[in-house]
Amino acid sequence: MKRHTFHFTFFIVLLLLTLIKVDASADPVPYFTYSLDKTSVSSGDFIKVQLNANQTADTAAGFRMTIDYDAAAFSFVRTETSAQIKSGTMYTNSTGNPIRSVYVCNVDRPTAPELSGNILSFVFQVKDGAPAGKANIGAHIDDVCNYDSKRLDVSVHQTLTAAVQPPKEAPSDEASLFSLQPYQGRLEPPFSPDVYKYNLYVESNVNSIEFSAAAQDGGTVRINRKTLFKAGTETPIVATVTSADKKAKTDYVITVFRGENPVPISDAASGKPESGKSAKPKDPYQSLKAKKTEKEAKKARQTEPAGEYATATAEPGQEEQQAVQASVQQPSYSNRADRNIYIIGNQMPTFFIGMLTTALCLMLGILLTFYLRIPPKK
Structure with a gap:
């Protein structure tokens, strides 16, 4: 029984010593930490160095912040503060490199305001033509004190690194x-x-x-x-x-x-394809060219001077033959249905001769009639 009690007591003591050792070796919560809002940038991009505060038992009422940066890659733009940093409590000197900012809380209050999260940001812009590769920004905070003006043992320094990408090519103006x-x-x-x-x-x-x-x-x-x-x-x-x-x-x-x-x-x-067959040409592109040629020919015909009759030049020696053929051509009719009478070979037409003969016969008959009616003289 005593042996079991001894083992149990030894186990409890060993466990307590382990817990005490772990607790003693744990780091205290830091007052401040730093971070970049992006780790890869290109020419013209903006990048922020952020100061983050953690809630601690003794709140910081004042501090000094120093930022040094790679001037070949970055140019300082401005500072941005959260609502926890009241107007008139932060002063920044940005005329040189490094940049220095000093914070002193509003002493009209009985206690220092609690600071937590992102309370301060330094905004930089990547320069045009910045060399590709790694570019550093150093952040250092010191002279931290509480509301009773007691200096706190706080000094946090860190070097932050951003990767600068090669310059972006200008968009092309090629439209093809x-x-x-x-x-x-x-x-x-x-x-x-x-x-x-x-x-x-x-x-x-x-x-x-x-x-x-x-x-x-x-x-x-x-x-x-x-x-x-x-x-x-x-x-x-x-x-x-x-x-x-x-x-x-x-x-x-x-x-x-x-x-x-x-x-x-x-x-x-x-002359068209048989029933059920398509009229598509064997080579559609030849058909398109043929249509194009036909359109051009039609357009050319429209531009030519229009005439009512076509003319031809008779060869030498053929004029007399054409005149004879014209003299014996058959009667024709005009569009108004008028009948044309042609005299062939300068001779009188047959029906005129018949008419004259008839007229002479009638006149002769009339004369004979009158002659036969005259009585004979006694």
């Missing part, structure tokens, strides 16, 4: 496509960044089309539409490229030709 590929059909001519107009043929059953497009140097691409007009028509589609600096724009125009709907034809004399 790197690639342009339709999901149906193929572009005519093939894509090139320096070509801004294209033709594209699709079947009549395709009512919408999409493109895979990418801009150069970080630019953006916007395609205005994907639906097509009805079959047998053409649809202009515009791909607008905006440069990375948002200052330049370029338009690429794709004219999409949508094929005509298949037309069933039963009349073989029409």
